[in-house]
Amino acid sequence: MDSSIAISASGLVRTFGGNRAVDGIDLSIARGEIYGFLGPNGAGKSTAVRMLCTLLGPTGGSASVAGFDVATQAAEVRLRIGVALQEASLDEKQTGREVLALQGRMYGMRGPVLAKRIDEVISFIDIGAAIDDFVGTYSGGMKRRVDLATALLHEPEVLFLDEPTTGLDPASRAKVWEEVGRLNRDLGITIFLTTQYLEEADVLAGRVGIISAGKIVAEGTPAELKKSVGADLVIVEVADVPEALPERIRSIGGVGEVAVRGNEITVSAVNGAALVNDLVVLLNSAGRPAQLLTLRTPTLDDVFLQVTGEHLEVSESQGEAA
Amino acid sequence: MSLARPSGFAADLFTVARRALRSLPREPEFLIPALSIPMFFYAVNIGALQDVVEGTNPGFDFKAFQLPVAIVFAVTGVSRANVIVTDIQSGYLDKMLVTPVKRAALLLGMMVADFVLVFSLSFFVMIVGLIVGVRFESGLFGMLAFLLISAAWGLAFTGFPYTIALRTGNPAAVNSAFLIFFPFVFLTSSFVPLEAMTGWLAAVAVWNPVTYLFGGLRSLIFDGWNGAELLKGIAAVAGVGALTFSAAFKALAHRVASG
Numbered sequence: 001m002d003s004s005i006a007i008s009a010s011g012l013v014r015t016f017g018g019n020r021a022v023d024g025i026d027l028s029i030a031r032g033e034i035y036g037f038l039g040p041n042g043a044g045k046s047t048a049v050r051m052l053c054t055l056l057g058p059t060g061g062s063a064s065v066a067g068f069d070v071a072t073q074a075a076e077v078r079l080r081i082g083v084a085l086q087e088a089s090l091d092e093k094q095t096g097r098e099v100l101a102l103q104g105r106m107y108g109m110r111g112p113v114l115a116k117r118i119d120e121v122i123s124f125i126d127i128g129a130a131i132d133d134f135v136g137t138y139s140g141g142m143k144r145r146v147d148l149a150t151a152l153l154h155e156p157e158v159l160f161l162d163e164p165t166t167g168l169d170p171a172s173r174a175k176v177w178e179e180v181g182r183l184n185r186d187l188g189i190t191i192f193l194t195t196q197y198l199e200e201a202d203v204l205a206g207r208v209g210i211i212s213a214g215k216i217v218a219e220g221t222p223a224e225l226k227k228s229v230g231a232d233l234v235i236v237e238v239a240d241v242p243e244a245l246p247e248r249i250r251s252i253g254g255v256g257e258v259a260v261r262g263n264e265i266t267v268s269a270v271n272g273a274a275l276v277n278d279l280v281v282l283l284n285s286a287g288r289p290a291q292l293l294t295l296r297t298p299t300l301d302d303v304f305l306q307v308t309g310e311h312l313e314v315s316e317s318q319g320e321a322a
Numbered sequence: 323m324s325l326a327r328p329s330g331f332a333a334d335l336f337t338v339a340r341r342a343l344r345s346l347p348r349e350p351e352f353l354i355p356a357l358s359i360p361m362f363f364y365a366v367n368i369g370a371l372q373d374v375v376e377g378t379n380p381g382f383d384f385k386a387f388q389l390p391v392a393i394v395f396a397v398t399g400v401s402r403a404n405v406i407v408t409d410i411q412s413g414y415l416d417k418m419l420v421t422p423v424k425r426a427a428l429l430l431g432m433m434v435a436d437f438v439l440v441f442s443l444s445f446f447v448m449i450v451g452l453i454v455g456v457r458f459e460s461g462l463f464g465m466l467a468f469l470l471i472s473a474a475w476g477l478a479f480t481g482f483p484y485t486i487a488l489r490t491g492n493p494a495a496v497n498s499a500f501l502i503f504f505p506f507v508f509l510t511s512s513f514v515p516l517e518a519m520t521g522w523l524a525a526v527a528v529w530n531p532v533t534y535l536f537g538g539l540r541s542l543i544f545d546g547w548n549g550a551e552l553l554k555g556i557a558a559v560a561g562v563g564a565l566t567f568s569a570a571f572k573a574l575a576h577r578v579a580s581g
Contacts, residue, residue, distance in 0.1 A: 053420045057579075075422055079326045083420040089413030093345040105337040106421040108327030117325060134348075150417070154326040 003067065006031040006158050006190035007052060011061035014047050021047040023214030024061065029192065029207075031157075034184050036205025036222075037194040038300065040310075044214040045194040046086055049162045052192065053083045066157045079107070082156030086163050088147035092136030096127060096146045099135060100153060107154040121149040124179055141172045148176065152183065158190045159183065165200060173200075180204055198300040210304055217307040222300060229298040229306050230256045230268025234275055237264050238288040245286055252278045259305070266305075268298070326422065334424045338431025342402050343438060352404075356439075360396035360447055364388060368454075371513065383544075389451040390472075390539035391512050394532065396447050397440040397476030399503045402432040403483035403496050410491040410577075419578055429488075429574045433480060440476030444469045459546040467552070468542045475535055475559045479506075481566020488573035506532050531558035 009027040013020065022044045029035045039045050050056040052065055054074040063070045066080035090099050097118065104114040122131050125145040135143060144167065151159060161180065165173040181204060183189045195201050201208050202222050210218040210225075218225055238245075246258045249267060254275055256268035269275045272295045283290050305311055329337075346353065372384045406429075409415040418428060448469060458464045483499040490496070509523065510532040519527055527533045538555020541548035 055416055055419060075328075078420060078422045079328065080324055081420065083417070085413060085416060085420075087413045089417050091341070091345075091409070091414055092412075093348050094341065098341075098344065102337060102341055103421070105329070106334070106418065106423040107325070108329035108333070108422070109325055113325065147417075155324050156326070157324055 004030055005067075006033070007035070007063070007065050007192060009048075009052070009061065009063040012048070012051060012058055012063050013060035014044075014051055014056060015059045020214050022051065025209075025211070025214070025216050027063070027209070027216075029190060031190050032184065032188045033207065034180070034191040034193060034205050036201035036208040037192065037211060038196070038198070038201045038208050038304070039194075039211035040196055043211045045196075045211055046162055047214075048211070049083075049085075049160050049192070049194055053081055053160050054078055080157045082151035082154065082159045084144075084148050084151040084159075084161050084164055086166070088140070088143040090135045090143055090147060090150075092134065095134055096131040096138070096142075097122070099146060100131075100150060103150040104153050109154060117153055117155075121153055125149045126175065140167050141169060144168060145172065145176075148179075155187060156189065158192065161191060161193045163194055163196065165195070165197065177203055198304075202300055208300065210300075210307060212304075212308045212310075218303055225300060225303040226298040229302045231270045231297070232268070232272025232275075233294075233296055233298050233302060234267045234269065234272045234279060235264060235294045235296070236267070236279065236283065236290045237292040238283060238290060239263065240288070241265060242286065242288070245288065248282060248286065249279065252282065257306070266302075272296075328422060331424050331427060334427035335431050335434065337423070338427050339434035340431075342405065342432050342435030345405070346435065346439060356396065356400050356443055357446060360392045360443075361450065363395050364392035364447070364450070367391065367513070383456070385451070385454055386456040386543045387540065389448070389456050389543065390536050391507070392451070393444050393447045393472045393539070394475065394507055394535065396443040397472055398479050398507060399483065399500050400440055400443065400476055401436050401480035401483045403480070403487040403499070404493060406432065406484065406487045407491055407493045407496055410487075411493075415577075425574065425578045426571065428578075429484060429570060432484070433477060436480050437473055437477045441469060441473035444472040444476070456543065458543050460542040461546075464542040464547065468539055471535070471538060471552075471555060471559065474556075474563070475532075478559050478563030478566055479503075481563065481570040484570040485566065485573045488570065488577045491577075506530065511536050531562050534558035 005028055007027055007029040009025055012022055012025045014022040025048060037045050037048065047056065051058050052063055052070060054070050054077050057071055065077045068076040070077055094102070100118045100121065101114065104117065109117065125148065127142055127145060130138065130142065135146065138146070148164060165176050168176065177200070180191060180193070184191055193204060205222065207219065207221055208225060209216045240263055241260050246260055246265065249255060249258050249265065252275065254269050254271060256270070259266045267275065267279065276293070276295060280290055301311055367388050368385055375384045376382050448465065458468065460467065482502050483496050486499050487496045509526045510530045511519065511527055516524070516527055516533055534554040535558050538552045541551035545551065
């Protein structure tokens with residue numbers, strides 16, 4: 001086993017009845033890396049995390065975390081990981097401090113070491129005196145921050161964050177991003193982060209795996225993935241798109257891919273600005289003048305669109321409901 | 323370098339039990355019925371039947387005869403199974419399962435808290451019995467044995483709700499475990515001694531372990547140290563405990579299995 005690898009998986013499969021929730025994924029995540037696992041609800045992100053953190057046994061394939069097999073050496077894996085699952089689940093009859101103390105004791109921490117560490121994590125979650133209130137009185141954001149603190153308390157080698165900022169306000173989200181970055185930078189913690197927020201993966205992850213229908217459909221650094229779409233994107237809305245129009249657009253010099261969704265045409269090009277004039281002329285001559293034209297660099301959503309044919313963008317309210 | 327260290331089973335047990343015990347006084351809605359219902363039935367049973375029974379059996383102490391019934395009412399079905407259901411539903415059980423905590427400690431820790439609770443409830447009811455004039459022929463140590471056997475029964479019975487909680491994760495199903503309570507505590511020598519029972523109720527009572535639990539507890543009040551009665555009572559509790567605990571730990575293994 002390569003000691004520089006924190007998480008590896010080979011042909012990892014999990015089925016529920018006839019449904020292959022995770023369908024043969026391969027992973028190789030280096031120690032100290034932040035890996036973003038990006039996909040919509042139901043893509044298989046959480047099932048993959050539950051297998052990697054020993055809550056679910058794989059139906060097929062194998063995986064190891066921190067050098068230990070998740071199926072046969074689960075106890076060793078558990079000692080080395082921290083997990084913040086999708087729902088911030090805490091005992092509402094305990095205070096935040098009591099929850100942290102309980103968590104620490106489950107990891108064998110005691111006495112001054114535990115007390116000092118609790119004070120440290122409390123300071124970063126910025127919850128103030130409320131840490132001594134019952135968890136049942138906390139807002140969703142406060143619960144999520146305490147949940148994150150429990151995952152970090154024992155300074156794990158590998159940290160699994162399953163949609164850590166879903167439901168958080170922008171300020172709290174930024175705070176979590178800052179902390180995740182700091183943990184990785186200062187402590188070298190390997191972080192496996194699932195998210196449905198493109199910006200989150202873009203900001204935090206060194207590498208991103210895009211999962212759709214249980215399979216990893218694209219993987220690379222955010223820059224590599226975006227580059228695969230093209231250097232620039234020109235998105236143009238027209239009244240309607242005649243069948244021959246995409247082919248005519250492809251004939252313009254410098255055009256890469258042309259994708260049509262409804263009345264929206266997305267054109268990738270090495271130099272988008274140079275293309276705009278020719279494109280507008282062509283659309284006018286085709287009797288379909290541009291109603292709206294946007295020139296921008298690709299996002300991870302464009303990558304997702306290219307590999308799955310669907311947009312990933314999740315609205316704030318959808319994210320909170322998820 | 324992670325701060326996590328493997329902790330022993332005893333430490334895990336203490337950690338889980340401490341959590342369960344800490345939450346007890348924070349749940350008056352749980353404690354108040356557990357204390358008031360047995361007191362209610364003790365008062366009603368004595369008020370309704372004491373004169374009739376003692377009138378036809380001069381010298382018979384019906385208050386003492388009913389004290390074990392009040393205690394069994396107090397401790398039967400009292401458990402932290404509802405907490406396990408909440409943990410399952412909220413995902414907190416999963417949060418504990420990704421830690422290195424020993425799986426058996428998650429259930430046994432709750433049971434330690436249950437034992438402390440049912441022992442305390444038994445003590446409270448026994449004090450009420452002493453206040454109304456019940457006396458123990460077996461003395462102070464007999465009273466301690468009385469409390470320990472009562473609490474052991476309460477603990478043995480917790481296996482039922484824990485099994486249902488772990489199998490279903492459903493609070494309504496756990497509450498329905500209370501139905502098991504009725505045949506155990508009514509199809510037995512609750513109101514008259516086994517020798518005085520006739521017909522189908524006597525036939526059923528002979529097979530009910532609570533009959534022998536009552537026999538053992540009453541022997542400590544009326545007889546002093548009656549080895550045969552005590553042994554039968556302890557065996558009845560152990561038999562029910564073996565059955566319910568094996569079911570509960572099997573349910574735990576099923577719940578935490580990652581398959």
